[in-house]
Amino acid sequence: MMLSNTDTLFSGIENKDALMERLGCYKESYKKGGIIIEKGESVRSFGEVMEGAVSIIRYDYEGHGTLVSNAYETELFAESFSFTSTASPVTISAKTDCSIIWFPIENVKKENRLLINILTILANRNLYLTKRIEHLSQRTIKEKVLSYLKDECKKQGSASIKINLDRQEMADFLATDRSALSLVLMKMQREGLIEYSRNNFKLLNFKED
Amino acid sequence: MMLSNTDTLFSGIENKDALMERLGCYKESYKKGGIIIEKGESVRSFGEVMEGAVSIIRYDYEGHGTLVSNAYETELFAESFSFTSTASPVTISAKTDCSIIWFPIENVKKENRLLINILTILANRNLYLTKRIEHLSQRTIKEKVLSYLKDECKKQGSASIKINLDRQEMADFLATDRSALSLVLMKMQREGLIEYSRNNFKLLNFKED
DNA sequence: AACATCATGTTGTAATTACAACGGATAATA
DNA sequence: TATTATCCGTTGTAATTACAACATGATGTT
Known part of the structure; x- marks a missing residue:
């Protein structure tokens, strides 16, 4: 990174x-x-x-x-x-x-x-x-992903973002397995939490604070 | 901490x-x-x-x-x-x-x-x-514990150490659940990897590098 | 177009973990 | 000593994850 x-x-x-x-x-x-x-x-x-x-x-x-x-x-x-x-x-x-x-x-x-x-x-x-530790301290992959994406959205000032990590790098960054990450991402999309394709993500319930 | x-x-x-x-x-x-x-x-x-x-x-x-x-x-x-x-x-x-x-x-x-x-x-x-991120990046509680204990042993210069965290704080530090941590610690003891009681730990296969 | 290469998604299984609830031990206090 | 509070281990269950292996899709190359 x-x-x-x-x-x-x-x-x-x-x-x-x-x-x-x-x-x-x-x-x-x-x-x-x-x-x-x-x-x-x-x-x-x-x-x-x-x-x-x-x-x-x-x-x-x-x-x-x-x-x-x-x-x-x-x-x-x-x-x-x-x-x-x-x-x-x-x-x-x-x-x-x-x-x-x-x-x-x-x-x-x-x-x-x-x-x-x-x-x-x-x-x-x-x-x-410190921010990274916060992401890594989440208990599930889903929570890690949300923590990370919210932070990125905030940084980029938009609910639609492009990240500069491929899926394997994202998995490494969040200290998890690539295929497990894929699974969770798909599930989150089905649940209507996010939309994504490749390294473009959209957080559907994103609100600034 | x-x-x-x-x-x-x-x-x-x-x-x-x-x-x-x-x-x-x-x-x-x-x-x-x-x-x-x-x-x-x-x-x-x-x-x-x-x-x-x-x-x-x-x-x-x-x-x-x-x-x-x-x-x-x-x-x-x-x-x-x-x-x-x-x-x-x-x-x-x-x-x-x-x-x-x-x-x-x-x-x-x-x-x-x-x-x-x-x-x-x-x-x-x-x-x-950075060290903490390293611990948190381990994939299982067992690996997190080993990463942490090895580091502490190295710092304290001994295979027998006392840590200044109680079990709940240790679980928080390693971003995991207290009871799950207890379970893993007991298992590691049965496996002959560590000995411990309360916040005193001994790493049985510890070698400096 | 045909090919290789890489990134990503998919599936299955076993292992690990989270979570809640309980019980025993230990230490602290009255 | 009796009483509390706190820490820690234990149990059970459902959910999550790791890991490996394979399938699909995208990209780039010849």
Whole structure:
């Protein structure tokens, strides 16, 4: 899924290049599949995707990996654990050929405007994660779907929306099985709760609050 | 649940009182049950609990409230949506009689050291939320329990741990039913996966990684 | 058009879960 | 000690879900 940043790292910053020079930023390129940060590694910089995309994957104790998120152009990654000086809980690898700009956090800490921007990005992500927990805390797939769709409708300002997840991604997002999700969606349509086709959804009893 | 902050708002700050004076902080007291921030309200300050505790509650579209978290002494609240200038997605009320120190964000933004501390707190919370999503994304109660217990064992550095949730809170945390959770816990014990009594748990096949 | 590929819907079954209701144990209080 | 309140396990049932396997439909390619 996407980590949306309406506010970006360089909001309100005039001379981006000079600033990056001053911070000691540096660029690195990675081939598709290449490891960028390994689980357990401790890093002193965070990254911004300049070109391409990276995958953030968490491996559980048995070694099974699940996708936490992808980061695309202009998006940040590794800020949370670089700022807290904790070992990386995830493995980050190149989803495609990509180039990354690295920001050394010790220098970043000296730049007021940059701190504010990162703070804003982190605060947004916090709100996003909290919302997601709310969806995941629903007891049935039907309730999860309603929680998610209502939120999307509110965000998009309409009862008719298009989501940017296919059915499998939607199932992963709601932590359920794809075929079980299909079943529930059909049932909800028969019940007159929603109408949908593919990734277009309409919430039939939607009311703003 | 608790929002743990090993790093605090005033880490590395010498003259706390002078700083607060300079920032235009102010203190307010609330009676138990009193509303501190109402859903939809837009706020330009975040709060630190000085005494007592506050409850952060999310109301869904039907008006049902669920506890997002509590904040206790020294803990922050309302930082995420005050920094992003979005309307409060939650209602915050006094869990007990309490007093709150309010920090006007426009002034906070001028203080780098404060920004760094808030950034660290937010980054930690981010890691916590991500971990929680991982637990909630497991498909069965058994898997949720294992995911949670392994994480706690790792945090506490032992296969034998005490958790600070009673059974109902644990069920809420894992978004499941209390009696269903009890059932699964007993089954796991019979299977030799765990031993437990009350809120003391032992993970029998625990290995660090 | 023919083909492959992918996304989505469908079906069946076994397992898991939610929910309500009850009972026993434990801790707290009078 | 008696009384309450609270926490936790237990039971039963209906509903939901996971999972696998297959069918259908859409999309893109040669």
